[in-house]
Amino acid sequence: MDDTDRKLIAALQRDATASYATLGEVVGMSAGSAHDRVRKLRDRGVIRRTTVEVDPAAVGRGVCAYVLIESSRWMGDKADELAALPEVQEAHVIAGPASLLVKIRVPTTEDIQACLRKLYDIPGVSGTQTVVVLETFFERSVDPGTPSTG
Amino acid sequence: MDDTDRKLIAALQRDATASYATLGEVVGMSAGSAHDRVRKLRDRGVIRRTTVEVDPAAVGRGVCAYVLIESSRWMGDKADELAALPEVQEAHVIAGPASLLVKIRVPTTEDIQACLRKLYDIPGVSGTQTVVVLETFFERSVDPGTPSTG
DNA sequence: CATGAAATCGGAAACTC
């Protein structure tokens, strides 16, 4: 995982349709070498998959909110139940004022209620705190550049 | 934006390296027609870009946290200042107990402090509340299926 | 939406340093 790998990752994050010839130019190598590097990054699991970024509003999920879920028991086994809800885009176990934090996407603000109802159907959920997103500044890929400690 | 488009989007979210021949099979069309559909989805902005998903831990950003930012003034113009911080992966203006919500990724828990310090350097920031992620159940693509209202 | 042809790309060798 050297600087060349990081450059390749950054280039692929920007545009994963780039040809290996183009990627080679970016890092000053041949297409074949760039290809080798990227293949190894995939094999190692550094690059998990190639995907497309979709405009949420265009598929009827223009409203975003975060829900802090409080509970009366351990909630570390609720991954499947949360994954079963299509509105839930992310789900995390957290330290702090609540047990879980989920990111939801729904068509309208009214649909937030319906989603909360579903969340309350999960055994152990004893309360929620909802944070409605008014505007999203940005949502971007993980920065592959060398961080302070790394 | 019909059911065929949604199927194509779902297939591309799963694996954007799939050939148009494969995509055509998924929706029961020829490769050329599938290609047409996908091109139009890109032109319309429904598909924003093709990218790669990277393992955060593999690039030294294995620790995730959410920071609620309180302020003593309107913060709707702070997008650039937040985008300048590589630790900040998402930034939203919110309704609720705070003004902004940012998602950060750092190498270790100790680096959270350094990031908070940078956030406090932004004019108007008067307080923060940090939610540390202990475990991420999942982070997935926006569901393109027909939602309750859509 | 399907077909067909030309340009381009992906993938994996053999070869060099």
Add this chain to the structure above:
DNA sequence: GAGTTTCCGATTTCATG
């Protein structure tokens, strides 16, 4: 071990019906 060159089958892309 890492990078380069070279190769062929597969794929993208675009015209046409």
